[in-house]
Structures are given as structure tokens and as C-alpha cells.
Amino acid sequence: MLNAPTPLNEPDRLKTLLDLLILDTPPEQRFDRIIEFARDEFDVPTVLLSLVDSERQWFKSRVGLDACETPRSISFCGHAILQREPFVIEDTLEDPRFADNPLVTGPPHIRFYAGAPLELDPGMSVGTLCLISPEPRRFDATDRAILTALRDAVVQELRNRKAGA
Amino acid sequence: MPGSAPAKRLLLVEPHSLFRSTLANVARQLARVDVQETSSLDAARVALETQRFDGLMLNIGDDLAGLDTLQLLRDGSTINPKNLPTALLAEGVDQTSIDRIREMSPKRLLLMPFKVRTALEVISELMEPGPMEAGATFLRA
Numbered sequence: 001m002l003n004a005p006t007p008l009n010e011p012d013r014l015k016t017l018l019d020l021l022i023l024d025t026p027p028e029q030r031f032d033r034i035i036e037f038a039r040d041e042f043d044v045p046t047v048l049l050s051l052v053d054s055e056r057q058w059f060k061s062r063v064g065l066d067a068c069e070t071p072r073s074i075s076f077c078g079h080a081i082l083q084r085e086p087f088v089i090e091d092t093l094e095d096p097r098f099a100d101n102p103l104v105t106g107p108p109h110i111r112f113y114a115g116a117p118l119e120l121d122p123g124m125s126v127g128t129l130c131l132i133s134p135e136p137r138r139f140d141a142t143d144r145a146i147l148t149a150l151r152d153a154v155v156q157e158l159r160n161r162k163a164g165a
Numbered sequence: 166m167p168g169s170a171p172a173k174r175l176l177l178v179e180p181h182s183l184f185r186s187t188l189a190n191v192a193r194q195l196a197r198v199d200v201q202e203t204s205s206l207d208a209a210r211v212a213l214e215t216q217r218f219d220g221l222m223l224n225i226g227d228d229l230a231g232l233d234t235l236q237l238l239r240d241g242s243t244i245n246p247k248n249l250p251t252a253l254l255a256e257g258v259d260q261t262s263i264d265r266i267r268e269m270s271p272k273r274l275l276l277m278p279f280k281v282r283t284a285l286e287v288i289s290e291l292m293e294p295g296p297m298e299a300g301a302t303f304l305r306a
Contacts, residue, residue: 037184037187143282145195150187153187
């Protein structure tokens with residue numbers, strides 16, 4: 001298994017996240033509606049708004065998962081925040097980076113993952129909007145475009161929240 | 166891009182903001198359609214009276230008020246062709262409403278719930294050149 005790497009700009013990235021004052025806050029309808037929309041659009045059981053903290057990923061909004069956080073080291077989102085575009089693993093068992101990941105070999109038995117990075121400022125990805133399924137699936141250009149548009153909606157809501165709107 | 170045809174123009178009238186913005190953004194990116202979006206029937210009427218479009222996607226609403234806007238178009242009361250290719254979005258319709266909808270010759274009727282992907286496919290059909298089909302095709306995604 002390949003542990004989630006640490007971005008070169010990690011101190012600045014974490015500051016961007018902490019400046020949001022959002023970690024460990026209650027659910028908010030403005031985010032939940034996007035998560036639920038994504039679940040219905042993609043027909044996946046689990047959708048998360050994941051924020052990647054120093055040692056954990058914490059879920060501001062979630063459907064299909066009981067846990068409110070998991071270790072960053074084994075997270076898929078820790079990989080996704082290093083990308084500019086959606087990070088997609090169509091079948092984890094076919095990918096040596098993830099085939100023996102505890103989230104694959106044990107609950108929630110991830111077989112499919114697609115995470116779009118939440119880039120608030122250039123290079124400052126604080127987390128992801130991600131889709132998870134226990135079944136492998138194809139993810140085409142239309143899927144990527146829809147996920148990206150929903151990601152953009154999440155980023156806008158994060159900015160609105162920070163601005164007090 | 167030199168020599169390329171101008172993007173087709175679509176008027177998207179849809180009150181649900183997340184669905185509307187997602188569909189508009191993806192249509193612009195993938196279908197290369199110039200989408201003008203609004204949540205308001207009043208704004209839609211003004212747009213149809215002042216701007217030319219190649220297609221219309223219109224949520225007719227629970228009270229079917231959107232059909233009045235479509236009637237203006239079909240009556241020739243706007244600057245757009247009476248037979249502008251149109252897709253209608255609806256929560257649900259009874260038989261009386263279906264009869265009224267058929268009279269207005271939409272190219273498609275999408276009954277909710279449906280996916281953004283389905284609406285994108287319908288937009289692509291609306292933007293295709295060629296004569297408008299007679300009658301309505303009913304889709305439930």
C-alpha cells in the first residue's frame with residue numbers, strides 16, 4: 001500500500017483549511033444538498049465532503065458512511081488533493097497502490113473511488129468531494145465533468161461560508 | 166477557433182439552482198453549447214423576446230405556468246421561430262396536462278427525477294440540425 005503523500009506546501013495548505021474554521025462543526029444543509037445530489041446522480045452508496053487535516057480526514061458532510069473521520073495515512077483523499085483534476089480508481093483491486101489498503105480489504109470495502117479536489121486557492125486543496133462504491137465501475141468524461149461541476153459548487157459554498165454569506 | 170461555427174445557444178429555465186448550474190456548466194464544457202440560464206419565467210419571456218436561441222429547455226412547474234411561456238413562443242410572439250426545439254421538464258403531469266403539452270409539440274418531456282446525464286443527452290438532441298419531430302417523447306430517467 002502506498003501511504004497518502006504529504007504535499008510540498010503542506011503548512012500553507014493546512015493554514016488554508018484551518019482558516020475556514022469548519023473542522024468538527026455540525027452538518028450544514030448547504031453542503032448536504034450537494035452530497036445527496038451527487039449520490040442520486042451517480043448511483044453510489046457513499047458520498048463524502050472530506051477535509052484533509054494533518055493526521056486525519058474529517059467528513060463535513062457524508063452519506064453512506066457511519067465514521068466521521070479516518071486516518072489520513074490510509075485515505076484515498078490524501079492522494080486526490082495532490083491532483084488538479086478528479087482522481088479516479090475504477091477498480092482498487094487492479095491498482096497496487098490501493099489493493100491492500102485497509103479500506104479496501106476491510107470495511108467499507110472500497111472498489112471504486114472518484115475524488116475531486118477542493119482547491120480554494122491555487123495549489124491549496126483542503127479536501128475532496130468524493131464518490132465511493134463497493135463495486136468497480138467505469139467513469140467517463142461526462143461523469144468527470146458532472147463531478148467537477150458539483151465540486152465547484154462545494155468550493156463556492158466554502159467561500160460563501162467563510163465570507164459569512 | 167478560426168473557421169469554427171459559433172456555439173449553439175440554449176435557454177435553460179429551471180428553478181432548482183444546483184441542478185441548473187450543474188447542467189449548464191457541463192453543457193458548456195462537453196456539448197460546447199452557449200447556455201443562458203434563468204430561474205424565472207418572466208426573465209425567460211424577456212429573453213425569448215429579445216434574443217435568438219437554437220433550443221429551449223423549460224421547467225413548466227407544478228402549476229404548468231411554464232406552458233404559458235411556451236404558448237407565447239408557439240404563437241409567434243417572440244423573435245424566435247415558432248417551432249424552436251423545446252424540451253420540457255416536469256415533476257409530474259396528469260392526462261389533461263399531457264394533452265395540453267402535446268399540442269405544443271415539445272421534442273422531449275422529462276419527468277423528474279432524472280439525471281444531469283439524461284438532460285445533457287436531450288440538450289444534444291435539441292441542438293442537432295434538422296426538422297423538429299412531431300409530438301412528444303416521454304422519458305423517465
